Amino acid sequence: MKVIVAEKLTKKFGPFTAVDNISFEVEKGEIFGFLGANGAGKTTAMRMLCGLSKPTSGFGKVASFDIEKQSEQVKANIGYMSQKFALYEDLKVWENLRLYGGIYGVPNKEINERIDNALGQLGIQDEKNTMVKSLPLGWKQKLAFSAAIFHEPKIVFLDEPTGGVDPVARRQFWELIYEAADRGITIFVTTHYMDEAEYCNRISMMVDGKIEALDSPKNLRKKFNAESMDQIFHKLARRATRANN
Amino acid sequence: MMLLALPMAMIILFGFGITPEIKNSKIAIYDPSKDQATKNIAIKLGTSEYFTLLEYVDNPDQIETIFQEGKVGLLVVFSERFLENLMHTGDAQVLLIADGTDPNTASTLTTYATGIIRMYQQEMMRQENIPFQIDAEVKLLYNPTMKGAFTIVPGVMGMVLMLICALMTSVSIAREKELGTMEVILVSPMPPLMIVLAKVVPYFVISLVNFTNVLLLAVFLLEVPVNGSLFSLYLVSIIFIFVVLALGLLISSLTDKQLVALLASAMGLMMPVVMLSGLMFPIENMPLILQGIAQIIPAKWYIEAIRDIMIKGLGLQDVLKEIMVLILMAIVLITASLKKFKIRLE
């Protein structure tokens, strides 16, 4: 079942075309990586998919809701983890989870049970009452992800989730993502860390608002005759006119 | 905390302390007559809640001095042979001389005084059954046309200098710390003193330019006089600028966030200046505790000095007290802020 459908999505800001006619589909339970340099149009594209921005033309469906006409339903059915983790530092671990539960309308009687489950899965039951600001970065990241999927959305959008984090914690984070995907949650990750791309089932690379590559990491490596995502990005980026100027 | 405390503080201040109402204003009397009538009027004036009789002036030469020294806001001058004139001709004169530097206060004082004199007149008329007329003439010193600008302009000058120097200096240094460039320039051969100077000098220059502009506008547009010497004006202003720059420096050494520096300068400096420096509300009429606080506000001394020089035309020797206080404040603050300027990151 396709949880994300994008067809000729375009976004213009005046004369500037940020997203240029992109089309792709994402299956349920897939881990989909949305790569590209800063300024390539990833963030704009993602905002459209989240129902935060209206497309100039084209069509999109997320969790079978139209992104333009049913944006409120889209928002209610997705999870979102922003670049800066969006946790309240002066609240305790369990309070953050309860907050997100409340915002997304998780029924009160279920909240406590879910909190316990989430903390158990993260292995941080002992830190239930710790202030988030005292947590190490890697744990904050895992907690933020839990908060984003607390209401068991169909899709979760992760906006540049990792970076500079302890290698072990980073891996644990990706294991969380695997488990969520196993449960049927589709993961849509944007990042400019090319090595993160390797964790995904499929990735797309955006250059100058267009999708220049879309396939599994393995196939892309064959196609571009490259050893790593980095190299593929290099080759595509060299052609870019917009990025990094 | 500030959000809750501030409004309460303001109500208390405004309700109790800072009011344009006049109470116990100091007055003096020149009485060449010294008869029953003048004594009675004097008693009435002295015992009213509006006035406190400070002293009797013995000769007319002292009149000018008493105003120059700012000791009284009102001087009552009785004509000679007051009671005699009243009995024989039916009218006598009283001259009310007021300090026009603050026309609002002056007008209030003269109105009260006139009212009291009239009351006495009524009483006398009832007692003696003779129509009396006491003419009360009002003369305003320094500001005969009662221009509000006279009193406001020095206050504005004080505020402007404070704003530019303290606020901008503190924010500018805090910004370097916040953005991280301070870190880099510290790891360089540049002596920290140089860094401080580099920050402070531009605002010093801008302040002088601002001061000149305000002065020009005041003189030519608002017709405020510069009765004293320009040199004195600039000298006192420069000393004040040093004080305020040091304040800005001090604030900046306490924080590395621009917003905090801004709030500290605005709340911590501007508010007390506006309310307690004598800019808008006369200090003499505030409760003693506020008057005490007012003494440590540099702007209070500056505004007083400027008013004396500009409006009263006094010379440097007359504002010596104010200058000394400002110099002392400057030395203390500059020493403190230089000491607190951190050459390391903590």
Add this chain to the structure above:
Amino acid sequence: MHAVEVHNLKRKYGKVEALKGISFSVPKGEIFGIIGPDGAGKTTLFRILTTLLIPDSGSAMVDGDDILKDFRSIRKKVGYMPGRFSLYQDLSVEENLTVFASIFNTTIEENYHLVKDIYQQIEPFKKRRAGALSGGMKQKLALSCALIHKPTVLFLDEPTTGVDPVSRKEFWDMLANLKKQGITIIVSTPYMDEAGLCDKIALIQDGVFLKIDTPENIIGDFESTIWSVTGLNMSKLLKDLRSHENIMTCYAFGDTHHITINRSILPDQDSTFNQKTLEKFLIDKGHKEIEIKSIQPGIEDCFMELAG
């Protein structure tokens, strides 16, 4: 005399021990990398070495000067690029460089040859406000500003964080060129793959150096055997691999899993545990398209072994 000598530096912030006794030395002209995640203590170490912070105990010398007694001298000789690039956002590229040159009592012309390779890439934008530059260009400008006074030692604190991969690679090429000019470079990074580009690296975590050596030696010292395993269902694969008694650790590494195995268990010919038996084990568990390979450990694998 080494360019940098550090003895047992310790530093606390309140209750947190940021540095727990760091010692190392760097000969002149070497690129020394400090590799570790956020919060490991890298920035604290840099700030102490550039004399911006005072250690609680321990000592250090930079280019022959003591960090406490001779800090003024150190501040004249080192180049420092802190984490946030610290540029004057409202000044232009050219103006920034001029400011930093004059702070160090020199001019752009005097040392232009040093920064030429780097600066030329941003020179076309020299009138643009620094705040309007992309991450990669800010990085180049910040590096130029740190070099313009011909420092003997260059301290770069996470210069590649937040910068796109293309610029990252170019940056390291520039560092290699600087090394040829005899400048000692101390650079920190959370990117393990950049470790291979240094002469010597120190792996840091929680205020402690786990190991200091050349990248090759660190890899050579890796104690276990390491294989990569791929399959169709990576998530289930992870769990099943971990359930195997002979496998010590299993971690996701993008599209493969790295597993470590205790060397003593392995390869003599009769051993019942090898890649083929593992493959069978996994197929029995329902996995498809299994591929198992022997691989060389990377710096990240070494880091995890040392940290674990």
